[in-house]
């Protein structure tokens with residue numbers, strides 16, 4: 001057991017060279033950014049007096065950071081839960097270590113996460129941060145998330161969502177994934193669609209307010225609205241991406257047909273879906289988060305927020321990997337990302353780098369126009 005500092009918290013945790021769920025209580029330092037973003041988001045939304053729930057709390061680090069780092073007006077109650085006895089003991093001692101006294105607003109449970117959620121009266125914020133897939137907890141979480149509440153979902157089974165195992169994606173997420181340069185965005189959008197499908201069964205509409213893909217995981221914060229009509233509107237934004245592996249043409253469509261051909265090179269098109277074709281971010285929330293991030297001296301967080309602030313202004317499903325466009329269209333050399341963004345903007349389109357993949361550009365430009373611009377630079 002070691003004492004670790006993260007954010008404003010100091011806590012004890014088991015450590016091992018290998019981060020694995022075999023640790024007596026799980027803590028992954030790589031997920032610091034995941035916790036940083038959660039603090040940032042809750043501090044940036046216009047919501048006070050929230051009832052927060054951490055059904056999979058482990059060491060308690062996330063909740064302890066909420067207690068120490070969220071603005072005073074934010075928390076009405078905070079509930080920690082973990083099915084592991086060892087984890088619950090650690091949560092209690094870590095709260096003491098941070099001099100957080102048991103008060104009415106702090107509740108600790110030692111239950112299966114589904115039981116914990118279903119026994120409750122509901123929450124304004126539920127944070128699902130599991131090993132692997134969040135599937136096992138989605139139904140209970142959407143049942144217990146309040147109107148205008150926020151549901152946060154992490155998934156670490158990116159192999160299934162990104163097309164390494166097609167059957168696993170079909171089985172677990174009811175969609176076809178695709179292994180290409182923007183497979184992480186496809187995976188993120190498939191996960192969003194799955195969570196929304198579960199919510200729609202309960203006449204709830206889950207709208208992504210902040211989403212990102214990083215290292216081994218996806219993370220999405222959904223705003224919850226209630227009503228059949230709203231849930232129907234969400235379902236209408238589920239569709240497919242068709243993609244040409246030869247010339248990199250891509251398009252979003254509502255329906256797919258067998259043996260569809262690429263309009264440019266006549267090759268057979270691949271497809272992924274159904275997936276969420278709507279926005280990945282609420283632009284206003286992103287702007288507030290970016291402002292808030294600048295107050296915190298954390299380079300990684302500031303960088304992520306700046307990139308997402310720029311890319312959130314562009315409506316596109318997928319992006320262009322510059323080197324791949326050059327290679328597949330037999331162009332001469334790979335232009336610098338910054339120069340290409342400048343030239344795309346000069347031509348009247350929107351363009352920004354994407355947080356999902358290095359040397360790639362999110363833009364509303366068509367592939368044909370992009371190739372023209374790169375040819376001119378060449």
Ligand SMILES: C[S@@+](CC[C@H](N)C(=O)[O-])C[C@H]1O[C@@H](n2cnc3c(N)ncnc32)[C@H](O)[C@@H]1O
Nearest residue numbers: 026056057058062082083084112113129130131
């Ligand atoms: C990935 S860890 C959570 C990490 C934590 N949220 C953080 O930010 O450090 C998953 C935790 O969920 C707990 N867990 C797994 N399945 C559970 C279940 N069905 N009910 C309650 N807790 C569960 C495990 O004991 C483990 O502590």
